[in-house]
Amino acid sequence: MIGLWDTTGNEVVKALAAERRSAGGVASGMALTLIVVVDEKRVREAEAAATIAAAAHPCRLLVVVRSDVERDRNRLDAEIVVGGRLGPCEAVVTRMYGRLALHAESVVMPLLVPDVPVVTWWHGEPPAEIATDFLGVVADRRITDSAQADDPIAALRQRARDYAPGDTDLAWTRITPWRTLVAGAFDTTEARVTQARVVAPPTDPTAALMCGWLNSRLGIAPRWEPAPEAPRMREVQLSCANGDELTLSRDDSVATFRRTGQDDRQLPLTRRPLGDELAEELRRLDADQVYAEALGAMAGLRGLQQRPAQRVHVWKDPATAKRAEAGVTAHAGTSTNE
Structure with missing residues (x-):
């Protein structure tokens, strides 16, 4: 394992290439790139699941941990593991702090394996609209888990409203x-x-x-x-x-x-273990029409499978939203005092 602290995306790319040469790995052996978006407290769970899935689907695993997006100073820490504790996959665990966390694609894009599908898995509550996360827009398949939401049924209905061919949910895999x-x-x-x-x-x-x-x-x-x-x-x-x-x-x-x-x-x-559920979803990289029909019937929406497969990235800055909310609150307080 190689640890890089307070580093840059370019250094991560070079370190991965050097580690691959040392381990004798070749990109042609990778079936896909698996991007995992996860909170710090659940990184080990995600790694364990991805290790099981990678045994069936050799992949490059890119774990993205976003923290403290309002921090003044940007920082990138990375761990690179090739053929080690995470099994046969090539893994890069990146921890991004500050505004860099809002632009994770700047680090992730150069690490994608060329000419293979990209799958993004949110191990946690996904964005309400996947188009607001570039890591979802760039993916061929997108895996969510509505069971981890505060209101799982409402989360499933939101997945139907936001659906595009290529989306799936682990609640579907479990049945x-x-x-x-x-x-x-x-x-x-x-x-x-x-x-x-x-x-x-x-x-x-x-x-x-x-x-x-x-x-x-x-x-x-x-x-x-x-x-x-x-x-x-x-x-x-x-x-x-x-x-x-x-x-x-x-x-x-x-x-x-x-x-x-x-x-x-x-x-x-x-x-089944989470890793087996993930491995099942990685077996197919085309749109799951049966899931789309079931999701649409559950939510009372028709024609989900006829929607465009490609999303257009929608930039969303949580700091801007928070400042706007604070401004509205302050204005309401002033009006009350008047």
């Missing part, structure tokens, strides 16, 4: 095993589904997307039955026109599949 088991139940029947019920906590984003998926696939509006005591989605039940009922319920890491007239079956349904 892949559920969708696989539910879809597999129809391999042996062609009965039309007339009703659906989902049992889950009222703030579970995976349940919201499950309802959206069932709506978009079956053309019915599932009933969401709140289960505040459950830690996550607990059950999906489908009623068919021929009178059959199909129920998939989870208890810890085991799912029970019930169908009218058949014996119950026990199936594995475990919560």
